[in-house]
Amino acid sequence: MNQTTHTILDAYRQGHSALLVSGRSLYDLVIDSEGRMCPMITALRRSLRSEFGMLMVTYSLAQGLDWDDSRISDERDRQTIQNALKSNNLLEVPQDQNEVARIIRGISHLSRMPMENLTWADGNPLRFAFCLEFAEHMIPALNNGTQTDNQLVAIELAHITGQSLALRKSGNLIIFHAREGLVDPLVCSTLHPIRLTQPNFSEKFAFISKATEIYPNARFDPNLTKEGVAYLTANTPNRSLESLIRASYRGGKLITTKELTHQKNRDVEEMSESTLLPLDTDRVADLRLFGRNVNKPRTILEELGNALLRRERTMPANILLAGAPATAKTDLALMVARIGNVPAYQMLSPKGGIVGETERKARLQQIALKEWSPNIAFIDEITEAFPLERNDFDGDSGASRAVMASLLTALSDESRRGESLLIATTNCPWRMGAAMRSRFIVIPVLQSLKEDYPGIITVTAARISPDFEATEDDENVIRAAEIFYTKGANPRHIRGCLSNIMMLAGTSVLSSELILQAAYDFCATTDLHSAIYADLWAIQSCTSKSFLPWSDSLDEYPIPQYLSDVIDPVNGEVNYRVLNEKIEQYRKHANL
Numbered sequence: 001m002n003q004t005t006h007t008i009l010d011a012y013r014q015g016h017s018a019l020l021v022s023g024r025s026l027y028d029l030v031i032d033s034e035g036r037m038c039p040m041i042t043a044l045r046r047s048l049r050s051e052f053g054m055l056m057v058t059y060s061l062a063q064g065l066d067w068d069d070s071r072i073s074d075e076r077d078r079q080t081i082q083n084a085l086k087s088n089n090l091l092e093v094p095q096d097q098n099e100v101a102r103i104i105r106g107i108s109h110l111s112r113m114p115m116e117n118l119t120w121a122d123g124n125p126l127r128f129a130f131c132l133e134f135a136e137h138m139i140p141a142l143n144n145g146t147q148t149d150n151q152l153v154a155i156e157l158a159h160i161t162g163q164s165l166a167l168r169k170s171g172n173l174i175i176f177h178a179r180e181g182l183v184d185p186l187v188c189s190t191l192h193p194i195r196l197t198q199p200n201f202s203e204k205f206a207f208i209s210k211a212t213e214i215y216p217n218a219r220f221d222p223n224l225t226k227e228g229v230a231y232l233t234a235n236t237p238n239r240s241l242e243s244l245i246r247a248s249y250r251g252g253k254l255i256t257t258k259e260l261t262h263q264k265n266r267d268v269e270e271m272s273e274s275t276l277l278p279l280d281t282d283r284v285a286d287l288r289l290f291g292r293n294v295n296k297p298r299t300i301l302e303e304l305g306n307a308l309l310r311r312e313r314t315m316p317a318n319i320l321l322a323g324a325p326a327t328a329k330t331d332l333a334l335m336v337a338r339i340g341n342v343p344a345y346q347m348l349s350p351k352g353g354i355v356g357e358t359e360r361k362a363r364l365q366q367i368a369l370k371e372w373s374p375n376i377a378f379i380d381e382i383t384e385a386f387p388l389e390r391n392d393f394d395g396d397s398g399a400s401r402a403v404m405a406s407l408l409t410a411l412s413d414e415s416r417r418g419e420s421l422l423i424a425t426t427n428c429p430w431r432m433g434a435a436m437r438s439r440f441i442v443i444p445v446l447q448s449l450k451e452d453y454p455g456i457i458t459v460t461a462a463r464i465s466p467d468f469e470a471t472e473d474d475e476n477v478i479r480a481a482e483i484f485y486t487k488g489a490n491p492r493h494i495r496g497c498l499s500n501i502m503m504l505a506g507t508s509v510l511s512s513e514l515i516l517q518a519a520y521d522f523c524a525t526t527d528l529h530s531a532i533y534a535d536l537w538a539i540q541s542c543t544s545k546s547f548l549p550w551s552d553s554l555d556e557y558p559i560p561q562y563l564s565d566v567i568d569p570v571n572g573e574v575n576y577r578v579l580n581e582k583i584e585q586y587r588k589h590a591n592l
Helices: 003-013 040-052 075-087 099-111 149-162 165-170 201-214 226-233 238-251 257-271 292-309 329-340 357-371 399-411 450-464 475-486 491-505 512-521 528-541 576-587
Strands: 018-023 029-031 037-039 054-060 064-066 127-132 173-177 192-196 276-279 318-322 344-347 375-379 420-426 441-444
Touching (some): 003 040, 003 192, 029 040, 029 201, 037 201, 040 054, 040 127, 099 149, 099 173, 149 173, 201 226, 226 257, 257 276, 292 318, 292 329, 292 441, 292 450, 318 528, 329 375, 329 420, 344 357, 441 528, 450 475, 450 491, 475 512, 491 512, 528 576
Parallel strands (some): 018 192, 054 127, 127 173, 318 420, 318 441, 344 375, 375 420
Antiparallel strands (some): 029 037, 054 064
16 A cells, blocks of 8 residues: 555544645555555545445535446445435535535535444445545635635534544544645644655655556666666656656657656646755766865865765754855755755745745745755755844735744754755855854855965866866966956856857867956956955854864965954964954945
8 A cells, every 4th residue: 555545544543534635636646555556546545445445425626526436336335325425415516606515514414424324235334535625725724704605604614524523433534635724724723634745765666666567668768777767756746757657658758867857846846836946966966166265165064965864863954154156155055965865955935925825835845845855955045035134024914024934943943953954055144133043053165265266267167178288387377367366256257257258269178378368358247345245254153163264274274365364373263353343344345
């Protein structure tokens, strides 16, 4: 039996007769107890019948009431079921504005009736399992006073039925299936909640094995194993994977890693309602980060990646990478995911324009991250993406406060340690409230040192043009490094400049002469003052001396001019009085 069906049946065994089921679609495909591929609702119908003698009756606004009478072979059983439904006004219900209220009233009456005398033709007890699909359309969560009279009737009936002792005694079951957070809270308060999770690796592997039996001519990339496909598609619906396999079977199209990844991205965005976005960790597979200011955070994050790989419960849960723009903070976060062999999801703001929608999406985002662990949750420029400062402004009806409250709760969840690591980046840590910043371990990622620019240029050039042969000792490279540094170019600017000069020169091979030409051609779009201001704040926010880039190599660290009176050249200690004075000095010049 698949895990999702088991979850519902187990809840019934424990005495829960009214369930609120959310999460996975009842129409996603599963492998049932007999090894057959079918929609989950079909597997559930079969299990309820075989184990508890239950007849599943479904209802939705689109399809009406359906008890799948074609599957009832014995005419005596058909007549018994029809009589029970008819006596509770559940047959031939008029399709008008009162339909939902009539249906729920009929279900309420029937489900609470004594069932001792109701049996199948073989003498076994007959019970009903009512499944109300898309329940959020029937009993929606709306502000008081905005519901229609029929919605109020349906809500009251569902509330009364959900806590009925007669329902428990009857042995019947009622299932409300709905999207997360969209059912009226009065109804939710009386229902046992179940969130069906998407298929994990083992369920995916079993599904893929069955699907390839059904579609034997489906073609996968030779580098893709069943295990690889299961890993790539874990925690996403089976139906989308089955569509790809079936299309390959019918048309001979090769299923590739890229196609599976694109489908997973679509699935994740849909399931999270666009609050999560999968990130491609392959982009850092062969990435070489150069520079003394990136060495220390890279070493720390490599250790975190290995700790996540081992699922160490003592590892930190929240990391903030603070520093100037274009210092490889995003690449460092993706590197952790790749080392830890886990997916990375970018967290997008759940803030919405409808009252209550922000809170619901924020909860959904956190639930999804927890269900899909282990993972890396990544927030790029957290101070821009999320409201993080406490204030009295309430111009968005509390949406910003709801987002902040949800994030604070998630950051404080100790159960995430070793399973989900949240990594955020910021150029502007001063825009974070103290309560929020205290929940992070802050690691500074400072702008590149002037002395490292020649190496950064050659590493970047080799990545763009594999045939590039010049070294960092080349005179043209050294001169270009001086020009780039003076103009305030960061590694991102340098990469763009080198790509542009190759395009303008009509060549695919870089030379040191072209690099120098690119440096002269660069038009500054940033200034050093802003980068320095970001660095000063990153140092001020740092939560451990060991995270500072000069902490274990002060003799080899060329202290930049703007930090010469901040860092003690003998012991590397930070003079925070001077640091704060410099922050004030640069504040009026910064543009971040």
